[in-house]
Amino acid sequence: MLRKSIIMMALATAFTINVSAVQIEVPAGQPPMPGADASILANAYENYRHINAVAEQNADDYSEFIKSQPVNPTSGMDKLYRERPGLAKALELANSSQSTVVLLHEGDKNIRLSMPNISFRGDSVESKSGEGPLFAVRSLSAFLMVGPPHGKALNKYSEGEGKYNYPGLQNASWKLMSNSAHIMYTEFTPNDSKTTYGITYGGWVNTEDPYQDKSPEVVMSNYIIPSIESLSGLDTYSRLEHWGNFSYRVPKTAKLVSEAVENSQYDVRTYEDTGSKIRVVRTSILGEKRDGTVIKSSILSYLKKYNDLETPTQYAVVWNNGIAGSLIDSYKPNGESYLRHVVKDSVYFYSYRINYDESKTSYTHKQWRDMIEYVGFNDAAKLRKEPQWREDGRYKEKLESGPIFIPWYMEWVKLLNQ
Known part of the structure; x- marks a missing residue:
């Protein structure tokens, strides 16, 4: 148990490798910068996990509440909570x-x-x-x-x-x-x-x-x-791909290996590169289909299907030119890692997924994340008119x-x- 805890602590700190602290310089004669704290790492912003004591307590309380409720056999979520001990707490912590x-x-x-x-x-x-x-x-x-x-x-x-x-x-x-x-x-x-x-x-x-x-x-x-930071650096190692109204980035060295229709409803583009596989999936927005770009939906889907509930996964809402998507970033240094970014326009949902092993690929974790965050729509001005x-x-x-x-x-x- 102790060994497992040490491993998880090492993974958690890997998001903020020990680099120099924030160094905001103030010219002579100028007042101090409000809030500046030289003890905070310069790349602390990369760590999406900022769980505090209040969030921890809320998650514990919610987990105990779930356990105290009578079993409801007709509830899909209730069944899931019973099958996956720890899911309720992990979901609450991820939400915070x-x-x-x-x-x-x-x-x-x-x-x-x-x-x-x-x-x-x-x-x-x-x-x-x-x-x-x-x-x-x-x-x-x-x-x-x-x-x-x-x-x-x-x-x-x-x-x-x-x-x-x-x-x-x-x-x-x-x-x-x-x-x-x-x-x-x-x-x-x-x-x-x-x-x-x-x-x-x-x-x-x-x-x-x-x-x-x-x-x-x-x-x-x-x-x-x-x-x-400037986005211009992306051009040195990635290229922009277009798919109708949608645009996204892939590594310059990635090769498009297939375009297919899966289950009669998913258009899929698959790219491969050394140590990585990229899938861009497009599906029509039909009827009352649940909005998969809402962050809670993405978190639940990921925790349910992939996560071991302990990997220090990061979650974010990503706004490209005012259009929101949800990001999942499950990073294991020098191991199998996973990124997913879900967005939509007025016609399609787009799910952009990257599986990669940092020990085998020539791209860093941050470069992969910077690529998958960057998406665009030709009609962005129209899409963002409403809140x-x-x-x-x-x-x-x-x-x-x-x-x-x-x-x-x-x-x-x-x-x-x-």
């Missing part, structure tokens, strides 16, 4: 342990960033600057907005502002408003670009939040800013009708887009 990834690659936009929060809802609004849309996502107690510079409204409220230096960024600055809610804004231009971006992250400081218990300035300074929910059913209805969840969020979206 989610990240949000944002990729912008329209026009002159070409960046990726992430935040260690769940995404419940996403909205796209046209920027009044005329420089393209602003993309906003919301969790229970925090929100993120990214796009063209949009921080002017914070001039009235900010309690501090300054400049900073970080590798890969130039002309970088910040503003912070901190009262009942903390709102932090950063503006920057990537070194390899002439395009300037703005990012706002804000929310309540809530140590009892199972999704994120760090203050917004800590998240911005130690997770969001270090995660910012996109990453929840469904009664919980979504509860959030929609709540007096705080949407109004607080949309007021900030409106204010920042001035």
Whole structure:
């Protein structure tokens, strides 16, 4: 048992190999960067598993609740919980342990960033600057907005502002408003670009939040800013493939080995490369078919079919140009690993799957993940006109009708887009 625990701890830490700490430099005469913590690793943003004590307790409570309920032979979920001890807890922990990834690659936009929060809802609004849309996502107690510079409204409220230096960024600055809610804004231009971006992250400081218990300035300074990177590097080792309205990336060395129809409903493209197999599956959206891009559906499907419930799997909502998909990343260093990204347009579901062995392939875990995250749609502007929910059913209805969840969020979206 001890040996197994040591192995699992080693796997968990493999997501954040010991690299240098976050090093945000402050020019002479500038105030300190709010929330900056030199004890946090520079690649901590890569670790989607940010389970805290509250989440652990919630998962234990839910597991005990499931065990205490009478057996319902007509319930598929009840049967599954009885057959797979530990599934209820693993599902709850996975639900809390989610990240949000944002990729912008329209026009002159070409960046990726992430935040260690769940995404419940996403909205796209046209920027009044005329420089393209602003993309906003919301969790229970925090929100993120990214796009063209949009921080002017914070001039009235900010309690501090300054400049900073970080590798890969130039002309970088910040503003912070901190009262009942903390709102932090950063503006920057990537070194390899002439395009300037703005990012706002804000929310309540809530140590009892199972999704994120760090203050917004800590998240911005130690997770969001270090995660910012150009997408141009993808072109050095991957190529873009097109399938009707859909586009995706595969390694430059990958070969398309088959195109087939499976079970009379799945169009499948299969690629192979040394140490890896890639399947891109397309199926029509028909009738009341369950939305497989909703993150909880993907998590449950994976835990049910593949996972041993202990591998430190990461889950994320990935937003490409405002269109959401769900990502599963089960990484075993130098072993058999699995990635899956599920997205949809108005006609098809797309399931992009990669099985690879890092000890046999020439690509790293991060390169594989960067490739599978990047997808696109020719009609993205049309697809993102309505709010996109990453929840469904009664919980979504509860959030929609709540007096705080949407109004607080949309007021900030409106204010920042001035």
